[in-house]
Amino acid sequence: MNTRSYIFIFALIAACLFANAGFAAPAAGKPPFDDMAGSYAEDAIAALYAKRIVGGVGDRRFAPERAVTRAEFAAMMLRALHLDPVGNAIPAFSDVRRGAWYYGDVHGAVNLGIVGGTGPRTFEPGRPVTRQEAAVIAARALRLHGEASGRTGLSYADAERIASWAASSVAATAEAGLMQGYAGKFRPLRTISRAEAAVLLYRIVEMPGWKAQFAAEPDAGVQLGWLYEDADRQFRNMTINAVVNTISPRWFFITATGGTTGQADPALIALAHERGKRVWPLVGNRFDREMTHLVLTDPKRSETLVRRFADIVQTYRLDGLNLDFENIDPADRDAFSSFVRETARVLHAHGAELSVCVPPDLETDWSEPFDYAALADAADYIVLMGYEEHWNGSPEPGSVSSLPWVERHVRKLVRQIPAGQVILGLPFYTRDWSRQNGRTVSEDLTLAEQNRRLAEVKPAVRWDETLGQYTAVYNRGGTKHSIWAEDSRSLSLKYMAGASFAIGGNAYWHIGGESPDVWASLGNAIRYGGYDFTRRTVALR
Template sequence: MALCGLLTLGSLAGYGSTVQAATVQQQFQDTHTSYAKDAITHLVAKGIAAGTSETTFEPKKAVTRAEFATFAVRLLGLKPVKNNINPYQDISMNAWYYGNVAAMTNLFILEGKGQGTFQPNASITREEAAALLVRMLKQQPVETSLLSSTYFDAADISDWARPYVQTVYQLGLMRGSGGVFRPHDQVTREEAAVMLDAILQKKTWSEQLQRGDELGVQLGWQYNSTTTEFKKQVEQSEVNTLVPRWFFLNSSMKVTDHADPALISWASATERQLWPLLGNRSDSAITHQMLSSSANRATVISQVAAYVKTYKLDGINVDFENVDPADREGLTAFVTSLTATLHALGAVVSVDVSPDLGTDWTDAFDYAKLGAVSDYMVLMGYEEHWNGDPKAGSVASLPWVEKALDTMLSEVVRAKTILALPLYTRDWSSVNPATSSWDITLSEQGTRAHTTGSVRRWDASLVQYIIGYNSNGMPRYIWAEDSRSLSAKVLMSEQRQIAGLAYWYMGGETADVWNAISNASRFESYNF
């Protein structure tokens, strides 16, 4: 029976998961003489390991790669992630361990065995376990000359594994016995228990694993959904800040009002922030009319302030796109006055901006000044290749998003920076990218990826899949956004300690995305 099959888990926040009392008190008949008896008892009590039956643990049995992945997910306090796009050809998405293997793959802790395979039922070797432990603890593997003097069989250790073996030795997690490491021997269940329990026995590490999640701002835009649909989307996500598209400029300088009292009440009852969008519908003429006149700016600000006061809003999200470069000073003046006015009402101002790529599309946005006066700057980290682009490509490759964020952070403080991630991608024509390509949701992307005859490959340089399929005899391509690619972007953003994340748009995602994002945020927060 599978290791995870017998274990009933409660909350997965931290390793101290709640398990059924019978499981905690479980006494195995075959562990009394095992050197790992105490470690086994501890791990079972913590909900990290389980027996192979109600009365047996089989301590001498080899651990499979899938089983070790499951142990690792539980110890790290993470959630299984059933990636909508399967990383491996030899794992069924219905396998009991699929979510655990995918979760470890998303965080770059576990690797496949080449050619898109994982070999889940293969036994994990001691040198493979060493690498896994080092990655779990976010340690930098460094090889020294100590191996040859530490182990008689140092020459048997694979070249790639030598830094990992050295590191786990220094960490005290794996020492070998009798002067040998036995790098290619299978790891037994009792050996795995001792390794993992050693992590819990170190106070500084165990304290990290018991930390609560600290996601910061998690902003979600409503788009093409009813209030009922939007509420359901938010409930299934990590989002704590709602941005419905309620307020828009028009030529009469009257701000249109589409506020929904039902969403206002729900946000308040569920203690979520409400920052409705103030938009310009990408109309540069109307935007210029407003920004170029101090009187018009004041008129709009007065209306927005009245809405904030009437509806008791927590903030406003300013989303002006296609702004004329000539309106740079006017935009800064508008945001400056709006922020001062809303601060008096206890509300905040966030401003959406595109990546600064040196084009006139962003010339109207003075990153430094807007960042200084507003509460948050939301970097829309997508449209690397846009709808109508004559060249097909990624909507948001990791290198491009990373460069865009670092450019922002050179002018805006981290505590005010929010990175917006795409919950959509684009289906590209290989013949006419500019005219025969369109946006698709991640669910639609998955349908195409699972189509008979479709092919995909992982592009390590872009950190995402490229999917190819045929439609009406013509090849089409998708640079995929999924749990794996989004995890990489979250890890990158968390390393920069920014204020939070945003998502365009709610409803575009597949369900697995939220566990992946939560895992990446939690794992990156650990400071072992």
């Protein structure tokens, strides 16, 4: 039998296994499957079936001794962790096709780094999972780290057969009481059966210290969505289940006299509050360095502006403000810190919060005006704009927000201010780069526009493990174009990077720029990023 036939057969089996019919309710008092009686996994199978984590293969059969495929195991693990399938706009693998029952499950797990491929563009969804592979996936999903650094640290009689890349995971799952050997052997190359997988998953979902976390609502912290121009339309069109709990419409801009232009929309504020969303309008300076200098350095103008902020908050019953002053003169560093301190004091007196947008510490005149520690000492939150790594006009093309660049600047910031005050801004846009007339040019694209572009030109797309995003290259009219894509996978990995520092939340520039799959993936990241897998009390046997 050739490989294609082999995978096709397993795909058919899996389709039956995870079809909705596989979760049909059994008659009262009757076990869900006729072939589970007497199995060592009987209780685990029944419990997981009730939780809709595993299903049958048809005709009231569970097939406990049948091997588990990679697609099945990804789906089971995703469900065990209370996570949702994600229909990624950019497929991760050529052999995980849209329309396949496991498309969303595989991508939901891939986006969080729970599973990976078997090659740059292959997942092999129908290939059976070995016991050592199951240990690696489980350890990765649960962020477990074993004490054994190699096979010599394992006590199994067949330890020499365990691959070096799996040794620490085998040790970690054993230490956690999740996987055991048999007669002193681990049997690493043997495929894991459906019954064994059920026992493993049951031990995960019932682990003391984990079970309550799976059932609880996640603490999302601040999830801020900027509304760019047509704020009312953007908010009303925003997915009801979007992770955003705070909106920041771009309503106000300062003037040289210490006043503001623009106005709020009371109907939108009322609707946001009705939906349980906080409202922190953005107050900008239009990148006007000279005007900002006048306001910050003239006590009368500065005091007038602070009073204006208080009036805005009171008049519109706002929950806070989001201050976005950019292109500030480095000489105004102390003046800006003082202004933020006074603004925060006045807003706090009215029960409102203040968040301040800052660029990464680039050690240039663009970031020099921001005294991060002083700003954090005054304001409630510091919003790190985690984008524009390569900006419009950059001499070299590149990513708007690569994973290592974001990680580096979050790490740098949390060394200066409390991590809980950091809100990491993530981009709902990217750029299409090319060289024209001897210079680098770029075109801004929302994620929806990016996805349409990729569908239209069908470029060569590859995942860059180092950058944590897809890169796409295509030619149009004899000109080479490059896109460093942002999507569910890249954004989720950046979210998880921020979560690893225990930051206070995230912000998204801007609502309306995303594709629908992004919300499902970010919702998973919020839940998964909040799990603390060190909180286990006893190993289940």
